[in-house]
Amino acid sequence: MSIAQKDFDFLRKFVLEKTAISLGSDKIYLLESRLAPLCREYGLADVSEIVDLLRKSPLGRLSSSVLDAVTTNETYFFRDSKPFLELEKELIPELIARKGSCSTLKIWSAACSSGQEIYSVAMILEDKFPELKSWNVQLYASDVSSAMVDRTKAGVFNQLEVSRGLPSSMLIKHFSRKGESFYVKEHLKRCLEVFALNLASPWPALPKFDVVFLRNVLIYFDPPTKEAILRKVEKVLEPGGSLFLGGSESTLGLRTSLVRKMRTFCPLYVLPS
Ligand SMILES: C[S@@+](CC[C@H](N)C(=O)[O-])C[C@H]1O[C@@H](n2cnc3c(N)ncnc32)[C@H](O)[C@@H]1O
Incomplete structure (x- = not known):
């Protein structure tokens, strides 16, 4: 699943505004891999449909799901000891x-x-x-x-x-x-x-x-x-x-x-x- 540049630009801005996380232009593949499961979960054809829904409703459940998907949550007990x-x-x-x-x-x-x-x-x-x-x-x-x-x-x-x-x-x-x-x-x-x-x-x-x-x-x-x-x-x-x-x-x-x-x-x- 590939992401059109205009959708990537929208998502970068969206993530920046909501979390202050700045996704570099090299992160397009990261977004593709993280948003593909969301498309399946929400029954959407591709990322452009996610973007359309976010434009209409930037505060809904999908918005939380997108932010959950793009944040990196790596952690473990007693990390770095x-x-x-x-x-x-x-x-x-x-x-x-x-x-x-x-x-x-x-x-x-x-x-x-x-x-x-x-x-x-x-x-x-x-x-x-x-x-x-x-x-x-x-x-x-x-x-x-x-x-x-x-x-x-x-x-x-x-x-x-x-x-x-x-x-x-x-x-x-x-x-x-x-x-x-x-x-x-x-x-x-x-x-x-x-x-x-x-x-x-x-x-x-x-x-x-x-x-x-x-x-x-x-x-x-x-x-x-x-x-x-x-x-x-x-x-x-x-x-x-x-x-x-x-x-x-x-x-x-x-x-x-x-x-x-x-x-x-x-x-x-x-x-x-
Ligand atoms: C890599 S984890 C680090 C977890 C833990 N502190 C550790 O070191 O193992 C980074 C966490 O920061 C959170 N995060 C990212 N942007 C954030 C923000 N703007 N405000 C609060 N938490 C944020 C992510 O959701 C993620 O759970």
């Missing part, structure tokens, strides 16, 4: 030492995909820090894709997903199996709030976070959008709060007051106190 080691071995012990007992801890996974990132955090807190039981721990996860928001809320993973990065001891402890699916147990969801958020749009009122995970998403944006998002992150971080970026991301060349610190396991971006 080092940020999670830094969290477990350094950051959380420091926060506990600094805040004392019975305090509040807020952590946000700001482009959560299907939820493996925030559930990895939840398992670390549950398994390694029994002292947090008396704390007010609040975990947040958000994504622009409504399908990803629903998946994170559901916390249901298939065999392949639980075989990527998740130690078997954690699988046994924190998931229950029904048929081919693995369900996150309720104790991990208790303090989790999941919501839809386009990072490139104005943000609603959010609490102040001790730690923000913003990994493997800035790569899709142009420099002004990255800067605007980092400015918003600065506003929702506690003084001294920490930001994790993806392994191939940095603030190099971007205007931000976040300070890069090389820590024991990986770099962190810290809001000065």
